Amino acid sequence: MSDALPFLGSLRLGGLVIDPPLLLAPMAGYTHAPFRALCRRRGCGLAFTEVITAAGIARRVPATLHYLTTWPGERPVAAHIYGAEPQAMADAARVIESLGQFDLIDINCGCPAPKITRKGAGVALMRDPDRVYAIVRAVVRATALPVTVKTRIGLSPDEASLPAVAQAVEAGGAQALFVHARFAIDQHTGPVHLDALRRAKQERAIPVIGNGGIRTGPNAARMLRETGVDGLMIGRAALGNPWVFDEVRCHLAGQPYAPPSADERLAVLAEHLHGLYQQVQVGHHLQRRPRFTDEGAACRQFRGHLARYLAGVPHASRWRVQLLAAESIAEVLTAAAQALAG
Numbered sequence: 066m067s068d069a070l071p072f073l074g075s076l077r078l079g080g081l082v083i084d085p086p087l088l089l090a091p092m093a094g095y096t097h098a099p100f101r102a103l104c105r106r107r108g109c110g111l112a113f114t115e116v117i118t119a120a121g122i123a124r125r126v127p128a129t130l131h132y133l134t135t136w137p138g139e140r141p142v143a144a145h146i147y148g149a150e151p152q153a154m155a156d157a158a159r160v161i162e163s164l165g166q167f168d169l170i171d172i173n174c175g176c177p178a179p180k181i182t183r184k185g186a187g188v189a190l191m192r193d194p195d196r197v198y199a200i201v202r203a204v205v206r207a208t209a210l211p212v213t214v215k216t217r218i219g220l221s222p223d224e225a226s227l228p229a230v231a232q233a234v235e236a237g238g239a240q241a242l243f244v245h246a247r248f249a250i251d252q253h254t255g256p257v258h259l260d261a262l263r264r265a266k267q268e269r270a271i272p273v274i275g276n277g278g279i280r281t282g283p284n285a286a287r288m289l290r291e292t293g294v295d296g297l298m299i300g301r302a303a304l305g306n307p308w309v310f311d312e313v314r315c316h317l318a319g320q321p322y323a324p325p326s327a328d329e330r331l332a333v334l335a336e337h338l339h340g341l342y343q344q345v346q347v348g349h350h351l352q353r354r355p356r357f358t359d360e361g362a363a364c365r366q367f368r369g370h371l372a373r374y375l376a377g378v379p380h381a382s383r384w385r386v387q388l389l390a391a392e393s394i395a396e397v398l399t400a401a402a403q404a405l406a407g
């Protein structure tokens with residue numbers, strides 16, 4: 066096999082051009098607007114919201130609509146929704162389009178969380194290609210925005226239904242397929258099956274984007290080379306490291322990449338936390354009896370990201386207790402600065 070770097074051109078879905086086709090995966094609890102905007106400015110071509118209930122959007126439940134908050138400068142951005150009823154999914158698509166803030170609607174067929182699969186949605190849909198077809202068709206008819214679907218390769222090796230589901234996705238009129246190349250039983254950490262991804266790419270005419278286990282330029286190149294997919298989607302490697310998109314882009318272009326300095330890391334961490342605080346303030350009126358101040362709530366929501374910004378920093382554990390107990394932005398930033406200074 067050639068060692069030449071695979072070429073990653075831009076990706077066109079209807080009128081939407083994604084350039085580069087390096088995508089931030091939807092991650093519940095993490096891919097809020099401030100984080101998406103940070104990734105977009107560092108080489109990510111398209112980012113996804115957290116997973117949002119179509120039924121709640123269709124009924125315009127204020128707390129659900131808050132998840133559709135977008136940030137200046139983050140377009141293009143995709144709304145990522147779940148549901149099992151074609152009508153509710155179509156109604157949600159109409160509401161999303163009417164907001165005028167989104168460039169694409171993505172249907173979740175990969176989430177294994179029981180609260181979603183119990184309703185027949187998420188990865189449970191991979192047992193029912195006919196329903197996938199009906200949902201995609203209903204959503205495509207309801208909106209002029211490009212419609213896409215994110216799947217797994219199946220629930221388990223005994224239910225490796227990607228080929229049938231991918232066919233239903235394409236027949237329903239979706240513009241692209243995003244494949245997390247793991248089985249649902251393997252959650253987010255099992256083996257990534259590049260052979261299944263390659264087969265989906267070979268069998269389908271619509272663009273197929275690969276996802277699963279991309280952490281560095283070289284393993285992004287490997288997925289492209291071994292599967293021929295049209296783009297790449299990155300999840301966990303972007304947490305605490307929005308620079309990963311630039312790293313991958315530089316690697317594929319054969320250009321040098323300079324990792325961020327400690328000062329830049331701190332500046333981005335601070336921008337992220339301030340952005341999250343702003344977002345919490347916007348949603349404040351939705352909380353019935355808030356348990357924390359807005360600042361405290363933002364610091365708590367930020368903890369998952371914070372741990373990842375400091376992952377691999379020598380001696381960061383010394384500041385861990387302080388960092389995880391911090392309830393004010395000033396406290397978080399002081400402890401983070403000390404940790405990053407080593």
Ligand SMILES: Cc1cc2nc3c(=O)[nH]c(=O)nc-3n(C[C@H](O)[C@H](O)[C@H](O)COP(=O)(O)O)c2cc1C
Nearest residue numbers: 090091092093116175245253277278279299300301
């Ligand atoms: C915390 C977390 C939340 C996630 N939430 C979603 C989700 O809401 N919808 C979805 O389709 N996938 C979700 N995923 C899966 C990711 O989108 C992605 O497919 C998976 O992490 C594999 O990519 P990676 O190996 O690059 O992390 C989530 C993953 C993580 C780690």
